[in-house]
Amino acid sequence: MTGPTGPVGPGADRLLGAEADGEEQAIEAALRPKDLGEFVGQERVREQLDLVLRAARQRGATADHVLLSGAPGLGKTTLSMIIAAEMGAPIRITSGPAIQHAGDLAAILSSLTEGEVLFLDEIHRMSRPAEEMLYMAMEDFRVDVIVGKGPGATAIPLELPPFTLVGATTRAGLLPPPLRDRFGFTGHMEFYGAPELERVIHRSARLLDVEIDAEGAIEIAGRSRGTPRIANRLLRRVRDYAQVKADGVITQEIASRALAVYDVDGRGLDRLDRAVLTALLKLFGGGPVGLSTLAVAVGEERETVEEVAEPFLVREGLLARTPRGRVGTPAAWAHLGLTPPQGTGSGGVQSGLFDG
Ligand SMILES: Nc1ncnc2c1ncn2[C@@H]1O[C@H](COP(=O)(O)OP(=O)(O)O)[C@@H](O)[C@H]1O
Numbered sequence: 001m002t003g004p005t006g007p008v009g010p011g012a013d014r015l016l017g018a019e020a021d022g023e024e025q026a027i028e029a030a031l032r033p034k035d036l037g038e039f040v041g042q043e044r045v046r047e048q049l050d051l052v053l054r055a056a057r058q059r060g061a062t063a064d065h066v067l068l069s070g071a072p073g074l075g076k077t078t079l080s081m082i083i084a085a086e087m088g089a090p091i092r093i094t095s096g097p098a099i100q101h102a103g104d105l106a107a108i109l110s111s112l113t114e115g116e117v118l119f120l121d122e123i124h125r126m127s128r129p130a131e132e133m134l135y136m137a138m139e140d141f142r143v144d145v146i147v148g149k150g151p152g153a154t155a156i157p158l159e160l161p162p163f164t165l166v167g168a169t170t171r172a173g174l175l176p177p178p179l180r181d182r183f184g185f186t187g188h189m190e191f192y193g194a195p196e197l198e199r200v201i202h203r204s205a206r207l208l209d210v211e212i213d214a215e216g217a218i219e220i221a222g223r224s225r226g227t228p229r230i231a232n233r234l235l236r237r238v239r240d241y242a243q244v245k246a247d248g249v250i251t252q253e254i255a256s257r258a259l260a261v262y263d264v265d266g267r268g269l270d271r272l273d274r275a276v277l278t279a280l281l282k283l284f285g286g287g288p289v290g291l292s293t294l295a296v297a298v299g300e301e302r303e304t305v306e307e308v309a310e311p312f313l314v315r316e317g318l319l320a321r322t323p324r325g326r327v328g329t330p331a332a333w334a335h336l337g338l339t340p341p342q343g344t345g346s347g348g349v350q351s352g353l354f355d356g
């Protein structure tokens with residue numbers, strides 16, 4: 001398998017990063033649910049996909065092309081493998097960035113067997129010429145292979161066996177509409193709720209042969225940012241702690257102590273997240289403050305603050321991006337146990353509305 005290597009952007013090696021590096025991908029493979037029944041949560045996507053696959057199987061046909069969109073670590077790669085397994089089909093795995101030229105794609109497409117699943121990860125990062133080749137392949141199961149260069153180049157049409165394209169993207173909005181339209185089914189993956197993450201954790205603990213009680217799983221789930229990949233990662237770190245510092249059993253107390261060691265707080269914020277919030281509240285009175293100023297204050301690159309820390313802080317309602325700059329919300333003051341200044345500032349705006 002030519003697995004896609006995780007992106008190496010800012011913060012890619014973070015304990016709470018949602019991306020997986022090469023080593024982690026091997027560990028994850030062991031924890032992947034193998035069929036739809038084992039796949040936790042995502043009820044809507046699961047139910048819809050189940051219908052699509054069942055119907056195709058009944059017709060003895062190849063399943064429609066499937067697009068999976070959602071944040072990293074929510075189970076897109078896992079689902080693509082489940083689709084192949086449910087269809088009893090082999091799967092070929094590649095990614096947008098791995099396809100530099102249309103010729104790379106042509107080579108892959110022309111070697112597919114009937115009914116095979118082609119998983120194209122990070123499909124929004126494919127090159128334009130490859131994308132155009134893909135349109136035709138998806139719709140007509142045909143590609144034009146260009147032989148030669150310049151005025152002497154000729155297009156040789158090549159028939160393809162019917163196949164199922166499963167595209168995955170973290171940025172559905174970046175896909176050109178003609179590409180999006182060629183998928184028969186789009187599944188939007190949501191962040192997971194605590195009960196689902198607890199089920200993921202219990203399931204993984206069983207597979208890893210780790211003992212964990214209900215409260216231990218609740219503790220880890222609450223800090224996993226709605227993301228199974230992070231839940232599994234925290235579970236492995238807590239397991240280490242339980243093994244070295246205790247009797248190996250994960251309880252609430254052990255989980256909480258372990259995650260404190262790893263700098264993951266009760267809400268799933270790490271040191272960088274808290275540094276950003278603390279600077280915003282303590283140095284700038286809750287804002288608004290510009291991104292660059294905030295980045296300098298925490299000694300990080302702009303990109304790191306914007307792409308690594310902020311998305312989760314925004315999602316949690318702790319930080320707001322406004323036209324005038326970054327603002328800490330009342331929830332941020334509460335989370336850090338600080339008192340917002342009286343009068344102006346983010347905390348005072350709302351209450352002012354009710355003052356007269
Ligand atoms: N619904 C789920 N149930 C159980 N485990 C899951 C689920 N979704 C993801 N995981 C686990 O989380 C990890 C990351 O999933 P993956 O499919 O690689 O995410 P993505 O491709 O969206 O980044 C895998 O180890 C997988 O086992």
Ligand SMILES: [Mg+2]
Nearest residue numbers: 076077078121
């Ligand atoms: Mg993936």
